[in-house]
Amino acid sequence: MNPHATILGAGLSGALMAIFLAHNERRVLIYERRPDLRKVDMDAGRSINLALADRGIHALKQAGVFDDVEPLLIPMRGRMLHDISGQLSFAAYGQRPHEVIYSVSRPGLTRVLLDHARRRYGIEPRFLQAARALDFEHDELVMLDEVTSETQRLRLAPLIAADGAGSLVRRAMIGQLGTRVTEDVLEHGYKELTLPAGPGGTHRIERHALHIWPRGGFMLIALPNVDGSFTMTLFLAQYGAESFATLDGRDAVDAFFTQHFPDVTPLMPGLAREFLEHPVGRMSTVRTERWAAPAGHAVLLGDAAHAIVPFHGQGMNACFEDCFELNRLLEATGDWAHSFNSFEALRKPNTDAIAAMALENYIEMRDTVRDPKFMLRKELSFELERRFPDRFIPRYSMVMFHHEIPYAVAYERGRLQARILEEATSSIDTLDQVDWASTTGWIRERLAPLVESSGSPGEG
Numbered sequence: 026m027n028p029h030a031t032i033l034g035a036g037l038s039g040a041l042m043a044i045f046l047a048h049n050e051r052r053v054l055i056y057e058r059r060p061d062l063r064k065v066d067m068d069a070g071r072s073i074n075l076a077l078a079d080r081g082i083h084a085l086k087q088a089g090v091f092d093d094v095e096p097l098l099i100p101m102r103g104r105m106l107h108d109i110s111g112q113l114s115f116a117a118y119g120q121r122p123h124e125v126i127y128s129v130s131r132p133g134l135t136r137v138l139l140d141h142a143r144r145r146y147g148i149e150p151r152f153l154q155a156a157r158a159l160d161f162e163h164d165e166l167v168m169l170d171e172v173t174s175e176t177q178r179l180r181l182a183p184l185i186a187a188d189g190a191g192s193l194v195r196r197a198m199i200g201q202l203g204t205r206v207t208e209d210v211l212e213h214g215y216k217e218l219t220l221p222a223g224p225g226g227t228h229r230i231e232r233h234a235l236h237i238w239p240r241g242g243f244m245l246i247a248l249p250n251v252d253g254s255f256t257m258t259l260f261l262a263q264y265g266a267e268s269f270a271t272l273d274g275r276d277a278v279d280a281f282f283t284q285h286f287p288d289v290t291p292l293m294p295g296l297a298r299e300f301l302e303h304p305v306g307r308m309s310t311v312r313t314e315r316w317a318a319p320a321g322h323a324v325l326l327g328d329a330a331h332a333i334v335p336f337h338g339q340g341m342n343a344c345f346e347d348c349f350e351l352n353r354l355l356e357a358t359g360d361w362a363h364s365f366n367s368f369e370a371l372r373k374p375n376t377d378a379i380a381a382m383a384l385e386n387y388i389e390m391r392d393t394v395r396d397p398k399f400m401l402r403k404e405l406s407f408e409l410e411r412r413f414p415d416r417f418i419p420r421y422s423m424v425m426f427h428h429e430i431p432y433a434v435a436y437e438r439g440r441l442q443a444r445i446l447e448e449a450t451s452s453i454d455t456l457d458q459v460d461w462a463s464t465t466g467w468i469r470e471r472l473a474p475l476v477e478s479s480g481s482p483g484e485g
């Protein structure tokens with residue numbers, strides 16, 4: 026084994042993992058193929074801001090870095106839905122003051138993590154160093170210096186592969202270790218656009234909300250930035266009548282936006298130019314059968330192990346939770362190989378669960394939110410949480426506000442709760458039609474299994 030751990034990738038997972046390890050006095054080397062984003066702006070047009078929630082915040086606090094991150098955060102209290110006529114309706118995410126999620130700049134957050142690692146622990150990633158090949162049998166990682174074109178051979182163990190959704194380490198595991206991986210590519214892609222700030226850096230639409238323009242087969246969303254702008258993301262089919270393939274010129278883009286998003290299009294003066302310049306991103310769900318290579322050689326972390334679609338705003342949050350859990354296991358056992366195996370066993374059922382919930386949420390965001398029954402079920406789920414706080418927590422809240430409830434438990438409980446909500450709202454149109462006197466017993470009985478199926482973090 027090396028006297029230090031090698032982390033491949035200085036993205037969100039790699040940077041936070043480095044902080045956790047250094048915090049516990051482990052030596053860390055990080056290699057990153059891209060230039061230092063603190064010196065070069067590289068992310069124009071690609072996933073500029075993200076939603077940070079309780080799981081991510083908990084991990085950042087445990088790593089001792091949350092105080093540095095906090096100034097970057099903009100609270101979003103709920104979804105602001107824009108219908109075709111420009112009518113707005115607001116649906117709160119939770120019912121307690123702290124039940125909010127936060128918009129945060131991706132490059133800003135990565136910068137803060139890298140700065141913290143350097144300032145507190147003297148860790149400076151080696152930038153422009155790309156992993157090119159990996160040989161498990163000979164315990165060797167081949168790195169290419171992108172500036173000098175020289176190659177260097179490193180010993181693997183222990184290697185933490187935080188090299189993202191297209192992970193080279195995962196591909197080597199498939200080829201050399203027979204690891205089974207599925208990658209389901211979504212038929213829809215995404216494109217990021219800007220709604221610029223108003224005069225004096227003001228926000229031109231409600232600042233403390235995640236805006237959604239749900240249009241059935243596709244949707245536009247907006248998350249606020251601290252400079253007064255919003256990052257808008259259009260999620261749309263790659264091919265077909267209304268798709269990225271057909272929006273191939275200024276006129277087509279302008280007509281599409283004017284037809285479907287008339288209230289916000291006038292606020293986006295650079296729309297057609299940005300649309301034609303920015304790339305279409307692809308989204309996929311990666312499920313990896315084994316995350317740990319034998320003998321503590323390597324482990325996959327973050328998107329490298331379990332990339333998911335972005336519709337629950339949980340990809341990064343799950344990555345941060347990974348870092349916390351892997352570090353906790355290392356602290357408990359002091360043994361890399363054992364920790365890598367336990368990490369895989371603990372996390373995989375949970376990341377499979379959030380992958381499934383993220384896919385379900387796409388339909389909810391772009392379509393189901395428009396159904397009055399959806400709003401009724403949401404209201405009822407808050408009411409049930411108020412009446413039976415030890416028995417019922419809305420699924421969204423379990424995922425976003427309760428890091429102590431593992432994703433797999435949230436998924437399972439969510440399934441039972443969905444059936445209760447479905448049944449209880451089948452013959453009513455408003456909440457005041459619920460006859461609590463006669464239904465309380467019935468609901469209590471239905472909720473009993475939820476108490477039994479709940480768990481604490483680490484129970485998987």
Ligand SMILES: Cc1cc2nc3c(=O)[nH]c(=O)nc-3n(C[C@H](O)[C@H](O)[C@H](O)COP(=O)(O)OP(=O)(O)OC[C@H]3O[C@@H](n4cnc5c(N)ncnc54)[C@H](O)[C@@H]3O)c2cc1C
Binds near residue numbers: 037190340342
């Ligand atoms: C449109 C979109 C919206 C999203 N919104 C949210 C959200 O709201 N909330 C949320 O929680 N998550 C969100 N996510 C998910 C989140 O972005 C990812 O889960 C997270 O960035 C993964 O971090 P990572 O460090 O594991 O991988 P990455 O961020 O991909 O980092 C991997 C790093 O490894 C480096 N690397 C790759 N290969 C090599 C190599 N061969 N050698 C050296 N270095 C290498 C890369 O350059 C990169 O820096 C979203 C994702 C998308 C696409």
